[in-house]
Amino acid sequence: MTVATFIAIKNTKQTRGAMAGAMGYVAQDEKTQWRGISLVAGHNCVPQSSYIEFLTTKKRFHKMEGRQFYHFVQSFAEGDHLSPQMANAIGVELAEKSSPILKYWWQHISIRATCITT
Numbered sequence: 001m002t003v004a005t006f007i008a009i010k011n012t013k014q015t016r017g018a019m020a021g022a023m024g025y026v027a028q029d030e031k032t033q034w035r036g037i038s039l040v041a042g043h044n045c046v047p048q049s050s051y052i053e054f055l056t057t058k059k060r061f062h063k064m065e066g067r068q069f070y071h072f073v074q075s076f077a078e079g080d081h082l083s084p085q086m087a088n089a090i091g092v093e094l095a096e097k098s099s100p101i102l103k104y105w106w107q108h109i110s111i112r113a114t115c116i117t118t
Helices: 016-026 047-060 084-097 100-106
Strands: 002-007 040-043 071-076 110-113
Touching: 016 047, 016 110, 040 047, 071 084, 084 110
Parallel strands: none
Antiparallel strands: 002 071, 040 110
């Protein structure tokens, strides 16, 4: 069974440091490398420089205050028998085609990572 959740990050935790921490956490090599393939990708950015790109875009559009980032999680049961690549592909499809909120998010800079350790 697939479960998609939205993690509401409290506004008091909406700092640039928290954003950098979340980005670093989701993109850890030991959690996102599968058979030598990185399951981290950027959308409208390069994952390795995404934090700088996020900040540059925020400064350009005067969005340095308030909500800095969102964190979405999609989980699968062990019984689903999905490879990490298939789980990643499902996540991309969810972001591109499903929820109006995710469609809105998909128009902006984002990073996507598939964790293989859970």
